[in-house]
Each structure stands twice: as structure tokens, then as C-alpha cells.
Amino acid sequence: LGGAIVIQTKDGFKNSGTSANIHAGSFGRVGIQAETGGSTSERFSYFLTGEYLQEDGWRDHSPSEVTQLFGNLGWHMAATTIDFNVTLVATDLIxxxxxxxxxxxxxxxxxxxxxDQTENELSLVNVTVEHELSSTLSLAGNAYVRRSDISTYNxxxxxxxxxxxxxxxxxxxxxxxxxxxxDDPIPAIAAFDGATINRTNTxxxxxxxxxxxxxxxxxxxxxxxxxxxxxxxxxxxxxxxxxxxxxxxxxxxxxxxGALVGDxxxxxxxxxxxxxxxxxxxxxxxxxxxxxxxxxxxxxxxxxxxxxxxxxxxxxxxxxxxxxxxxxxxxxxxxxxxxxxxxxxxxxxxxxxxxxxxxxxxxxxxxxxxxxxxxxxxxxxxxxxxxxxxxxxxxxxxxxxxxxxxxxxxxxxxxxxxxxxxxxxxxxxxxxxxxxxxxxxxxxxxxxxxxxxxxxxxxxxxxxxxxxxxxxxxxxxxxxxxxxxxxxxxxxxxxxxxxxxxxxxxxxxxxxxxxxxxxxxxxxxxxxxxxxxxxxxxxxxxxxxxxxxxxxxxxxxxxxxxxxxxxxxxxxxxxxxxxxxxxxxxxxxxxxxxxxxxxxx
Known part of the structure; x- marks a missing residue:
């Protein structure tokens, strides 16, 4: 309750090179992931990764799709470290x-x-800065902007x-x-019998x-x-x-x-x-x-x-x-x-x-x-x-x-x-x-x-x-x-x-x-x-x-x-x-x- 999760993301200083993997198998799953990173000097680094996954689902009528991108730019100087991160996510989950x-x-x-479908879109931009004023005093800060759009269809x-x-x-x-x-009463006909469709957007x-x-x-x-x-x-x-x-x-x-409930x-x-x-x-x-x-x-x-x-x-x-x-x-x-x-x-x-x-x-x-x-x-x-x-x-x-x-x-x-x-x-x-x-x-x-x-x-x-x-x-x-x-x-x-x-x-x-x-x-x-x-x-x-x-x-x-x-x-x-x-x-x-x-x- 009231806790926090600290996540250390990858950067180009510690994760140089390029890799990719692809996998496929049960439930019609197909996934591909790739990443590349490196540094152009001792001060500047870059890292980029992306992933795509889709599957039919192991339960009836439950296909899902996930797309994720993450990028990092880093500047590491003698007394100052700056990291700029961007995260983009789009999912269609049933x-x-x-x-x-x-x-x-x-x-x-x-x-x-x-x-029971949920569609998500997320974009997140985050900047972190650390600076050593002296051997005994340091400052750290971060700022972020996040936008999400969640639609449900149940x-x-x-x-x-x-x-x-x-x-x-x-x-x-x-x-x-x-x-x-x-404000018209809804008639009792077969098309309105037995189900409700609940839609939301957040x-x-x-x-x-x-x-x-x-x-x-x-x-x-x-x-x-x-x-x-x-x-x-x-x-x-x-x-x-x-x-x-x-x-x-x-x-x-x-x-x-075709009949929406007014209230x-x-x-x-x-x-x-x-x-x-x-x-x-x-x-x-x-x-x-x-x-x-x-x-x-x-x-x-x-x-x-x-x-x-x-x-x-x-x-x-x-x-x-x-x-x-x-x-x-x-x-x-x-x-x-x-x-x-x-x-x-x-x-x-x-x-x-x-x-x-x-x-x-x-x-x-x-x-x-x-x-x-x-x-x-x-x-x-x-x-x-x-x-x-x-x-x-x-x-x-x-x-x-x-x-x-x-x-x-x-x-x-x-x-x-x-x-x-x-x-x-x-x-x-x-x-x-x-x-x-x-x-x-x-x-x-x-x-x-x-x-x-x-x-x-x-x-x-x-x-x-x-x-x-x-x-x-x-x-x-x-x-x-x-x-x-x-x-x-x-x-x-x-x-x-x-x-x-x-x-x-x-x-x-x-x-x-x-x-x-x-x-x-x-x-x-x-x-x-x-x-x-x-x-x-x-x-x-x-x-x-x-x-x-x-x-x-x-x-x-x-x-x-x-x-x-x-x-x-x-x-x-x-x-x-x-x-x-x-x-x-x-x-x-x-x-x-x-x-x-x-x-x-």
C-alpha cells in the first residue's frame, strides 16, 4: 500500500549491439522482438527496442495483439547524468x-x-537528471508526461x-x-432480450x-x-x-x-x-x-x-x-x-x-x-x-x-x-x-x-x-x-x-x-x-x-x-x-x- 516500484531500464552504455528474436507456437502465437544500442562516445548513448505479439488465445474467441516500443537517449558527463525515455504501447486484448x-x-x-475486449494506447515521456554538486551533496530529479486511452467493449x-x-x-x-x-419506453422484442453491451472510453x-x-x-x-x-x-x-x-x-x-438505455x-x-x-x-x-x-x-x-x-x-x-x-x-x-x-x-x-x-x-x-x-x-x-x-x-x-x-x-x-x-x-x-x-x-x-x-x-x-x-x-x-x-x-x-x-x-x-x-x-x-x-x-x-x-x-x-x-x-x-x-x-x-x-x- 502506497509503495513504489523502481525500474532500471536498459541503455546503450550497458547494452551495446543488436539482437532480434522470433518465436511461434501454441494458440497461434507469433512474436518478434528486436533491440539495438550503443554509445558514440563515453558521454552519449542510445537504445531502442520494439516488440510485437499476437495470438488466438487458449480460450474460445480470445485473440489478442500487443505492440510495444521503448527508446532511451543518455548523456553521462563527469558530474551530471541525463536520461530521456519514450515508451509507446498499443494493445487489443480479449x-x-x-x-x-x-x-x-x-x-x-x-x-x-x-x-470482453479492452483496447489500450499509451505514450510516456520521462526525463531523469542526476547532478553531483560536490563529493557530499547531490541532486536528482525526474519529470514525465503520460497519456493513455482505454476503450472497453463488454x-x-x-x-x-x-x-x-x-x-x-x-x-x-x-x-x-x-x-x-x-425518453421513449423500450419495447420488449427479441433483439433486446438477454444481453447488454457495455462500452466505455477513458x-x-x-x-x-x-x-x-x-x-x-x-x-x-x-x-x-x-x-x-x-x-x-x-x-x-x-x-x-x-x-x-x-x-x-x-x-x-x-x-x-440498437437500443441504448437512456440513464x-x-x-x-x-x-x-x-x-x-x-x-x-x-x-x-x-x-x-x-x-x-x-x-x-x-x-x-x-x-x-x-x-x-x-x-x-x-x-x-x-x-x-x-x-x-x-x-x-x-x-x-x-x-x-x-x-x-x-x-x-x-x-x-x-x-x-x-x-x-x-x-x-x-x-x-x-x-x-x-x-x-x-x-x-x-x-x-x-x-x-x-x-x-x-x-x-x-x-x-x-x-x-x-x-x-x-x-x-x-x-x-x-x-x-x-x-x-x-x-x-x-x-x-x-x-x-x-x-x-x-x-x-x-x-x-x-x-x-x-x-x-x-x-x-x-x-x-x-x-x-x-x-x-x-x-x-x-x-x-x-x-x-x-x-x-x-x-x-x-x-x-x-x-x-x-x-x-x-x-x-x-x-x-x-x-x-x-x-x-x-x-x-x-x-x-x-x-x-x-x-x-x-x-x-x-x-x-x-x-x-x-x-x-x-x-x-x-x-x-x-x-x-x-x-x-x-x-x-x-x-x-x-x-x-x-x-x-x-x-x-x-x-x-x-x-x-x-x-x-x-x-x-
């Missing part, structure tokens, strides 16, 4: 999500309703049907007459910058490093969406009927502005022990501007000062002890703020509603452990506990499986341990081992809606302190090994394990959890010469059948009364293989 368990038992590749089952009170016309699930944009423009100074100087004869910085981020979103009535064909494709139209502009001021000080108490104290003040404003009225208008302001403290103790040349405490906060997003009404659930991501405000989430984390090295590798073992106050979760509600709302559910906790090892066996074998035990639980008694849960009482489930959060496995394990056989052959294997998890809508843990899984992936490379090698990837070698997601829905509304199991799940990918050629110049 996901076709959760399906009834009884349908997947007949055909694991089947989809329930379709399509074919779903429908909660509209012929009215009981006024036959011949369409009503919603509450029996309220449905009108088109001209244009987002973001700008931001960060500045920080670092001062390294002895204090009372001890090493001391003080960091002071600030950041600013502004994100503007222009959102629009609507719903059209249609019918489902024999393949459960939602066929548009489904949404047009909302939002602006989120965030200012932060932070500091950190690390002081060497002894030659082996260091203490770090830090703080960060966040001031965030979210403005909602309804373009079709005033119902969605709103101004939300959040601010908080977060503190952190940590200590490290070097116990030997190969082992260090660490312990720390930190706070962070997350403000509700515009989607969460406008989809927070239990009595008016929305379909994500296409519905914004006039809803009650949400509180910001505050997380407090304690962690402790040991890390170190051995002759052939590194290791780390630690325990952690993060407690979230006013945590925000998506709660399943409404008649359809993708309906629900966001809500503050009080206190939740995530605690456990992590063990990470890696190393070498001789000159030809590398290996790694990662294990996580995560206990994610509710810390307050709650009553939550879950209308399609078969054990719900009056459409609600009871949550007790200690019940597990949905969709989070308690154990994750990954082990890998790579071995060189002679000078030309390399073989690698990876084993993955995930334990059981509870479905969304089963927050009370009343039903059996979704089963655990074990996967095995392998790769083999053969070096043809100094410039070419072939490779073979095989994922899920044992063709394990496993599930990655689960929730509840009404399968019988579309498939008929024989499908009375309300569980919907997302299956994992079956065995797949790809053969490729890598060229290096």
Missing part, C-alpha cells in the same frame, strides 16, 4: 473472464458471454426483461420501465515531477546521509460510457440490438492532484549499526465534474503525515539484521468514490454513480529479518505484519456477477514470512528458491451482501474476525534451476505452487476454497554459433488444470436450469510450447 464451473467441466476453453448477460406491470416493454431488475435517450493525461537532494556528511564523527525531496503529480480523466440492449447468439456473443449514459471528468514532501536521515550509531528515520507528508485532492448534470460532482481532500523508522545491524561480513516500522496511505480513486453505494451497485469499469464518500486507507507495517550472502549467492528471511485501517474492498452485489461496489470494510491484516535464496553450484548451475506465507484476514466482524452465494442468508454473509480475505492464497512457492551442458546447451526449469483461496463473495469463508495448484515450466537453448541460438519454452509441462479467480453468478439465466451451480471461475492456461530463434550481432 480476456473473456470467469465462467460457470459446470460449463468449464464440459469444455475448459469455453467462455460464458463475450466479447458483452454480458442482462438484468433487463419484459415488464410484469406493463407487458410489451422492457424493465430493469427492480421493475422500473427502461427508456431510450429520447482518456487520461498525467504530468508530474520529483526533486530530491542527498547530503552525505559526518555527524559527531559518524556517517550520516540526509535526503530531502518533493513530488507533484496531476492526473486528469475524461470518462464516458453507455449500455446497449441486445441478444445472445448460439455462441453467447452479445449482438447489439446508462455517463460522462465524467476527474482531476487528482497530489503534492508530497519527504525526508530521510540515516545515521551510523556504530560501525555496524545504522538507524533510519523518515517522514512523508501527502496532500491529495480529487475533483469530480459531472458533464451530464450535477449528481456525480464532488470535491474530496485527503492529507496525512506518514512516518517510518528502521535499524540495520551488520552481525558479520555475511549477515545483516534489519527491523522497521512504516506508515503509508492510499486515497480512494475516482472509480471507488463513485461506486460506493450498497443500494446501487455498478458494473466495473463502466459505471459512475452518486455515492457516499470513502475514507483513505492507512497502513502500518512492522517487519524484521536477516539477509546476507554466502560463497555462491544471497539469502533473506523475514517476517512482516501490515494492518490496514479503513481498507477498501470490492464487494460483489447485484444480480450480475460483475456488479458490486467499493466500501471501507474496517481493519484488515496481512502478515507472514518470506524466504528467498539463490546461488550457484559450480560454474554451470544457477538456482533460486522463494517462499511466501501470507495470512490475510479481516479484523472486524462484518455483514456483507453476496446475493449469489448459495449459503447467504437473505443475500448476506457474516464475516468474523480472522476470516481470510478473498482471492489471496496463503502460500506461494517458486523454485528454479538453470544448467549449462557443455558450451552449447542450456536447460532451465521452474516449479510454481499456489495454495487455496476463497472466492469473491465468500468473505465469510463458508464454502470450500478454490484448490491449490502446482506448475512446471521448462526451457532449453541451443547455441548454433556466436550469433544464433534456438530455444524452446514449454509452460505447464504436466498440463495441470488449475483456477486463478472465483466469484458467484447466475449461470442458469443464460444456460438454462440444468446449470444451477452459482460458482464462476477463471481457469489457468493449459500446456503450451513455443519455438524461437535468437540472433545477436
Amino acid at each position: 480476456g473473456n473472464g470467469a465462467a460457470p464451473v459446470e460449463l468449464l467441466e464440459v469444455d475448459p476453453a469455453a467462455v460464458f458471454t463475450r466479447p 458483452g454480458d448477460d442482462s438484468d433487463f426483461e419484459e415488464c410484469t406491470a406493463t407487458p410489451g416493454f422492457i424493465c430493469d431488475e427492480e421493475g422500473i420501465l427502461a427508456f431510450d435517450p429520447s 482518456e487520461q493525461d498525467s504530468v508530474g515531477f520529483g526533486l530530491q537532494s542527498s547530503w552525505s556528511r559526518d555527524l559527531s564523527g559518524r556517517d550520516n546521509v540526509f535526503v530531502l525531496g518533493t513530488s507533484y503529480d496531476d492526473s486528469s480523466i475524461d470518462f464516458g460510457g453507455n449500455t446497449e440492449l441486445g441478444r445472445l447468439d448460439a455462441t453467447r456473443l452479445a449482438v447489439p440490438g 446508462s449514459f455517463t460522462r465524467l471528468k476527474t482531476d487528482t492532484t497530489s503534492w508530497s514532501l519527504f525526508f530521510s536521515n540515516t545515521f551510523a550509531l556504530t560501525e555496524a549499526v545504522s538507524l533510519t528515520l523518515s517522514g512523508r507528508y501527502n496532500d491529495i485532492a480529487v475533483t469530480l465534474d459531472d458533464q451530464l448534470g450535477t449528481a456525480l460532482d464532488g470535491d474530496h481532500k485527503f492529507d496525512r503525515f506518514n512516518t517510518a523508522a528502521g535499524v540495520t545491524a551488520k552481525l558479520s561480513q555475511r549477515m545483516t539484521f534489519y527491523a522497521g516500522f512504516s506508515e503509508s496511505n492510499r486515497t480512494p480513486s475516482p472509480v471507488e468514490l463513485t461506486c460506493a453505494d450498497e443500494d446501487d451497485p455498478c458494473r466495473l469499469p463502466n459505471a459512475f454513480l452518486a455515492d457516499p464518500p470513502l475514507q483513505q486507507v492507512v497502513a502500518r507495517t512492522y517487519e524484521s529479518g536477516f539477509r546476507g550472502t554466502w560463497q555462491s549467492g544471497r539469502w533473506q528471511a523475514g517476517v512482516f505484519r501490515t494492518t490496514n485501517e479503513d481498507d477498501i474492498l470490492f464487494i460483489s452485489a447485484g444480480a450480475l456477477r460483475n456488479q458490486g461496489y467499493f466500501d471501507n470494510v474496517g481493519q484488515t491484516r496481512r502478515e507472514g514470512l518470506e524466504i528467498n535464496l539463490d546461488g550457484q553450484a559450480g560454474d554451470s548451475v544457477d538456482w533460486l528458491f522463494n517462499y511466501t506465507f501470507l495470512k490475510a484476514t479481516f479484523r472486524e466482524n462484518l455483514t456483507l451482501p453476496s446475493p449469489n452465494n448459495p449459503l447467504a442468508v437473505d443475500g448476506e454473509v457474516s464475516v468474523q474476525v480472522g476470516d481470510r480475505l478473498p482471492l489471496i492464497p496463503r502460500q506461494l512457492f517458486k523454485a528454479g534451476i538453470r544448467a549449462s551442458i557443455g558450451e552449447r546447451i542450456t536447460i532451465a526449469g521452474q516449479a510454481l505452487f499456489g495454495s487455496t483461496f476463497h472466492m469473491r463473495g465468500d468473505e465469510g469463508n463458508d464454502l470450500a476454497p478454490v484448490g491449490e495448484y502446482s506448475l512446471l515450466n521448462v526451457r532449453a537453448d541451443y547455441l548454433l554459433n556466436d550469433h544464433a541460438q534456438i530455444f524452446l519454452n514449454i509452460d505447464n509441462v504436466l498440463n495441470e488444470e488449475y483456477l486463478t479467480f472465483g466469484l458467484f453468478g447466475e449461470a442458469d439465466e443464460v444456460l438454462g436450469s440444468d446449470f444451477d451451480d452459482s460458482r464462476f471461475v477463471s481457469p489457468g492456461a493449459p500446456r503450451a510450447a513455443w519455438l524461437g530463434l535468437q540472433l545477436t550481432f
Whole structure:
């Protein structure tokens, strides 16, 4: 919560030369990737890479296409480093999500309703600068401009049907007459029966910058490093969406009927502005022990501007000062002890703020509603452990506990499986341990081992809606302190090994394990959890010469059948009364293989 990911991109200084690879295989996948980089002097470098991938998908009716470009220009001078990065991405993804368990038992590749299409376009320009003013004082900064355009087209089952009170016309699930944009009642004809087509478009423009100074100087004869910085981020979103009535064909494709639901139209502009001021000080108490104290003040404003009225208008302001403290103790040349405490906060997003009404659930991501405000989430984390090295590798073992106050979760509600709302559910906790090892066996074998035990639980008694849960009482489930959060496995394990056989052959294997998890809508843990899984992936490379090698990837070698997601829905509304199991799940990918050629110049 409130963390950050630091990504070190490639540049021409460290990645000179040209390479390309092409691969093809299962599910009609074809991919090509190429990169080139170098430096014209000790001060200037360039790097460019691009990738294209398309496949038919391993589930029915699920083709996807991805195009990515990245470029870097770098200037490295005696005291100054400047990097200029450009990222361009275009994707056309068809996901076709959760399906009834009884349908997947007949055909694991089947989809329930379709399509579930998302088109993305992204452009990002980023500049980073680092400058050493002296041997003890340095400055660093970055600035970015990002634009994204996301369009969705989702074919779903429908909660509209012929009215009981006024036959011949369409009503919603509450029996309220449905009108088109001209305020005419929508007639009940076959073209409008059984499906809805939900369209959205989200244009987002973001700008931001960060500045920080670092001062390294002895204090009372001890090493001391003080960091002071600030950041600013502004994100503007222009959102629009609507719903059209249609019918489902024999393949459960939602066929548009031409009737738009008048009150489904949404047009909302939002602006989120965030200012932060932070500091950190690390002081060497002894030659082996260091203490770090830090703080960060966040001031965030979210403005909602309804373009079709005033119902969605709103101004939300959040601010908080977060503190952190940590200590490290070097116990030997190969082992260090660490312990720390930190706070962070997350403000509700515009989607969460406008989809927070239990009595008016929305379909994500296409519905914004006039809803009650949400509180910001505050997380407090304690962690402790040991890390170190051995002759052939590194290791780390630690325990952690993060407690979230006013945590925000998506709660399943409404008649359809993708309906629900966001809500503050009080206190939740995530605690456990992590063990990470890696190393070498001789000159030809590398290996790694990662294990996580995560206990994610509710810390307050709650009553939550879950209308399609078969054990719900009056459409609600009871949550007790200690019940597990949905969709989070308690154990994750990954082990890998790579071995060189002679000078030309390399073989690698990876084993993955995930334990059981509870479905969304089963927050009370009343039903059996979704089963655990074990996967095995392998790769083999053969070096043809100094410039070419072939490779073979095989994922899920044992063709394990496993599930990655689960929730509840009404399968019988579309498939008929024989499908009375309300569980919907997302299956994992079956065995797949790809053969490729890598060229290096």
C-alpha cells in the first residue's frame, strides 16, 4: 500500500549491439522482438527496442495483439547524468473472464458471454537528471508526461426483461420501465432480450515531477546521509460510457440490438492532484549499526465534474503525515539484521468514490454513480529479518505484519456477477514470512528458491451482501474476525534451476505452487476454497554459433488444470436450469510450447 516500484531500464552504455528474436507456437502465437544500442562516445548513448505479439488465445474467441516500443537517449558527463525515455504501447486484448464451473467441466476453453475486449494506447515521456554538486551533496530529479486511452467493449448477460406491470416493454431488475435517450419506453422484442453491451472510453493525461537532494556528511564523527525531496503529480480523466440492449447468439456473443438505455449514459471528468514532501536521515550509531528515520507528508485532492448534470460532482481532500523508522545491524561480513516500522496511505480513486453505494451497485469499469464518500486507507507495517550472502549467492528471511485501517474492498452485489461496489470494510491484516535464496553450484548451475506465507484476514466482524452465494442468508454473509480475505492464497512457492551442458546447451526449469483461496463473495469463508495448484515450466537453448541460438519454452509441462479467480453468478439465466451451480471461475492456461530463434550481432 502506497509503495513504489523502481525500474532500471536498459541503455546503450550497458547494452551495446543488436539482437532480434522470433518465436511461434501454441494458440497461434507469433512474436518478434528486436533491440539495438550503443554509445558514440563515453558521454552519449542510445537504445531502442520494439516488440510485437499476437495470438488466438487458449480460450474460445480470445485473440489478442500487443505492440510495444521503448527508446532511451543518455548523456553521462563527469558530474551530471541525463536520461530521456519514450515508451509507446498499443494493445487489443480479449480476456473473456470467469465462467460457470459446470460449463468449464464440459469444455475448459469455453467462455460464458463475450466479447470482453479492452483496447489500450499509451505514450510516456520521462526525463531523469542526476547532478553531483560536490563529493557530499547531490541532486536528482525526474519529470514525465503520460497519456493513455482505454476503450472497453463488454458483452454480458442482462438484468433487463419484459415488464410484469406493463407487458410489451422492457424493465430493469427492480421493475422500473427502461427508456431510450429520447425518453421513449423500450419495447420488449427479441433483439433486446438477454444481453447488454457495455462500452466505455477513458482518456487520461498525467504530468508530474520529483526533486530530491542527498547530503552525505559526518555527524559527531559518524556517517550520516540526509535526503530531502518533493513530488507533484496531476492526473486528469475524461470518462464516458453507455449500455446497449441486445441478444445472445448460439455462441453467447452479445449482438447489439440498437437500443441504448437512456440513464446508462455517463460522462465524467476527474482531476487528482497530489503534492508530497519527504525526508530521510540515516545515521551510523556504530560501525555496524545504522538507524533510519523518515517522514512523508501527502496532500491529495480529487475533483469530480459531472458533464451530464450535477449528481456525480464532488470535491474530496485527503492529507496525512506518514512516518517510518528502521535499524540495520551488520552481525558479520555475511549477515545483516534489519527491523522497521512504516506508515503509508492510499486515497480512494475516482472509480471507488463513485461506486460506493450498497443500494446501487455498478458494473466495473463502466459505471459512475452518486455515492457516499470513502475514507483513505492507512497502513502500518512492522517487519524484521536477516539477509546476507554466502560463497555462491544471497539469502533473506523475514517476517512482516501490515494492518490496514479503513481498507477498501470490492464487494460483489447485484444480480450480475460483475456488479458490486467499493466500501471501507474496517481493519484488515496481512502478515507472514518470506524466504528467498539463490546461488550457484559450480560454474554451470544457477538456482533460486522463494517462499511466501501470507495470512490475510479481516479484523472486524462484518455483514456483507453476496446475493449469489448459495449459503447467504437473505443475500448476506457474516464475516468474523480472522476470516481470510478473498482471492489471496496463503502460500506461494517458486523454485528454479538453470544448467549449462557443455558450451552449447542450456536447460532451465521452474516449479510454481499456489495454495487455496476463497472466492469473491465468500468473505465469510463458508464454502470450500478454490484448490491449490502446482506448475512446471521448462526451457532449453541451443547455441548454433556466436550469433544464433534456438530455444524452446514449454509452460505447464504436466498440463495441470488449475483456477486463478472465483466469484458467484447466475449461470442458469443464460444456460438454462440444468446449470444451477452459482460458482464462476477463471481457469489457468493449459500446456503450451513455443519455438524461437535468437540472433545477436
